[in-house]
Amino acid sequence: MTTYVVIAYDISDNSRRFEASEKLRGLGFVRIQRSLYIARGGYTLAKEAFRTLLRVIDRSRDSVFVVVLSKESFEKAFIHGAAVDLGEESSKIL
DSSP states (O other), X not given: OOEEEEEEEEOOSHHHHHHHXXXXXXXXXXXXXXXXXXXXXXXXXXXXXXXXXHTTSXXXXXXXXXXXXXXXXXXXXXXXXXXXXXXXXXXXXX
């Protein structure tokens, strides 16, 4: 079963935010908005990304949200804007 990991964060410091972005891209995530990323993967990738971000953020001020979505849930998402290229026809523009 195909699953996706979606990550959203609110990081106040520019250098930490840049580092978080670079780390996520290194893990195979694609940036779909300023602080919103997605990758094909499951619980293992989600946990690795979460732990990586916890080492980057200021835990007293910043926040991180990580969720694993089934392909079916992702395909039911309402999306407006540029299509997300995940290497397959999985995103749609409504």
